Amino acid sequence: MTTSLCEFCSHTKDVVSAKGSRFLLCGKAATDNRFQKYPPQPVVQCGGFEQKKEEKISE
Numbered sequence: 798m799t800t801s802l803c804e805f806c807s808h809t810k811d812v813v814s815a816k817g818s819r820f821l822l823c824g825k826a827a828t829d830n831r832f833q834k835y836p837p838q839p840v841v842q843c844g845g846f847e848q849k850k851e852e853k854i855s856e
C-alpha cells in the first residue's frame with residue numbers, strides 16, 4: 798500500500814467518524830480552493846505539502 802504524503806504534512810487533520818472510520822482532512826482547503834477538503838488517498842504529489850515538525854516533549 799502506498800503511503801500518503803498527507804500522513805507527514807503539517808496541514809493534515811485527522812478526523813474519526815462515529816463509526817471509527819479515519820479520514821485525512823486537508824487544512825489548506827479552507828483557504829485555497831485548489832485543495833480538496835478530503836483529498837482522495839493516497840496523495841503521492843502535492844504542491845501544498847509541508848513536512849510536519851517534530852513535536853518536542855518537554856519535561
Ligand code: SF4
Pocket residue numbers: 802803806807808809822823824825832836840843844845846847
Ligand atoms: S496540503 Fe497536500 S499533502 Fe498536505 S494535507 Fe493537503 S493534500 Fe495532503
